[in-house]
Amino acid sequence: MASRTSNPSDSDTEVGTEPRTDKVCFLDRLEHFTWAWFTLPMATGGLSLLLSAQIQPHTFPGLETIGKAVYIWDLFIFSAVTLCITYRFVRFPGTFTGSLTHPTESLFAATPLLSLASIIAAIARHGIPSSGEWLIVAYRMLFWIYFGVSFIAAIGLYFLLFTSPSLKINDMTPAWDLPIFPFMLSGTIAACGAGNQPPDQAVPMIVAGLTAQGLGMMISILIYANYIHRMIQYGFPRPESRAGMFIAVGPPSFTSLALIGMANDFPAIYRAYFGVEATTIQIIKVGATMMAVFIWSLSLWFFCISTLACLAVRHEMRFRLGWYAFVFPNVGFTIATISIGKMLHSAGVDWVGSIMSAVLVITYLAVGFHHVRAFVRREILWEGKDEDTYWGELHHKTHKAEGNGADRSDGRV
Template identity: 45%
Template sequence: MNKDGMPPVSFKQRIQHFTWAWFTLPMSTGGLALLLHNTPHQFPGLFTIGTIVYILDLVVFVVACGAILTRFILVPESLTASLLHPTESLFFPTWWLALVTILNGAQLYGYLDSPWLPDALFVMFWIYIACTFIMAVVMYWNLFAAPPTRLTMQGMTPAWILPVFPIMLTGTFAGTIASVLAPGRHITVLLAGITFQGLGWMISFLMYAMLFQRLMLYGLPPPNLRPGLFMAVGPPSFTGLALLSLARGIQPNGYFKAHPDSIPTLQYLADFIAVFLWALSFWFWCIALVSVLHTCRRMTFHLVWWAFVFPNIGFSLITIQIGLVFESESIQWVASAMTVIVVIVWLVVLGFNVRAVIRKEIMMPGMDEDKGGLPEFR
């Protein structure tokens, strides 16, 4: 027995509970590197800090991949179980979200004097689209085809949006790399970006209807799940961000050379639609914040706490871009303050994450997203 009176838990038992939800950590860390690069009030050394955070993200991602691969090697059947589990499977898309933040960061921190980098990102862009679109179809089909006892309206959380989130971020990925691509590739990337950003946004909007129904009929989720409400901040934020970046990434060739007046028209539309979407994000942010503050003393750490970070990175980024588009110094200072807050929150959540591992509050039997899955092993 341990000092706390509990039976000892082996490494094999703990690694069995290294779930897909752990990729919310590199997902948020990579997003933080993007935010530091884009924050409006730069100072000497900030690019270096951002580079360090980006490298840290790469390290964390590789370690997380190694840990979950170890789990699947030790217990091969846990791979299938993780992808079919009604809760853990919803976090499989965070692997792809962590990957796309790395790809976006490669454009910003990868030193574009490397002639091969734009070509590599172009190839990865299409691979990413193919994989995440297939994932969005298969995961939702699996949820639709599953017995109705697996997911219920009372148990609905914003995590139901996650299967479509990676393909939705195609828009921000396209906006990041479009400016460095050749004209022939540029237009296809822009069209793919707006196509799949639209797909992700429309499915997310349908999920919002179910979220409203769940909240109206059953009230707020339990205290430990309330940080997940911040996930609802992400889709409108990243969609507005994608619209702004894609509209300003248009080059006057092909269709846009034949219709030059469409370029400023699309940019004006993107500007004001982004403001509409920002307002929706802000409303969700307020609801999530009040819900968390109302019950924060009863909350214990779970990996869903990283929802405090990643969606709010998108919220901060769209605020930054709106401030730049409308040339508002006040909005840019608000965005800078938001960046500082996100950095502080990232540090706090990281501290609680490490503390939870040390105190055996996560990566333990019956305490993670795979609860109720495979039987324990030694």
């Protein structure tokens, strides 16, 4: 199989064209193994965080074991996906640079870091309680390394996106927000692990996490403006892309849970910024809770709009790897809901969070089933699919527009 590039002239695949059916071995199919495959470990890692006795308001014997099993499964999936995409870049020269300059595939280049964010955060939930002091130190080191790398990635990926712009406003989806996501999740990592750190290490981690969370949320708001403009002018995305609408649920959700988590982890004995220590802690917790509720409402709105948009075209939706957006952003939405319920001591909100958790587990299994079926049916990881999809749709639109133009020139409607 010849290596393909991201040039539209190299692809003669149109929307609705069936890929060739000759036999191709699995290793050759890996030519089309894109960054979007990391959405699988993203969703799995988020689920391992959610299935933690420290997070769930209602627990049962064995919940922690289930959470650890999902975490181990996540580590395996992340390793397998990393191995496969490395093989693609080594075996098929040019695919690495092509993936970073591709209009849509490049948006998912940040997903490996997003997968690592959930892996690191889950260490605090499943690893530190069962390990010694060494893992607390390791967690702190991983946080600062991740903080620096994700900041560089946020700048570099957007620089590439802005250098050779190929996307138009009518192509807009919340996936444009993905490059800033990893840096923003530094706040979530801080919220999960700062409480295990010594006070003199916890506060710098919390301040850095708040900085990252703030930048990520503000960039997301700017992206939202274009996203809403796109929907007002052009309507909802295509049915195949509507699962990605749930990505918009993520930033305010993770910001809400990070604010509450960092407020709870702020050392009780450190510096009395606002008076005595008890006053400082009280001010921080009240402010974080009120701001979390304020921001959480945006997640709720995007969740409702995205749900209705997907239900409206449920019979037209075909599986894409973006379907894992049904899971990962909603993990943040669910944990944020549970965190708010705990801070307000609301049994009703706690039960809503538990029900949302159960629905997410079912959703993850359903998306996994469709993922396997799409692989077997050659609907993904196949020529004309994955990274070729955008060029195929663009090629189809160009021919359609030319045809309409020809009709108009002939005086026909």
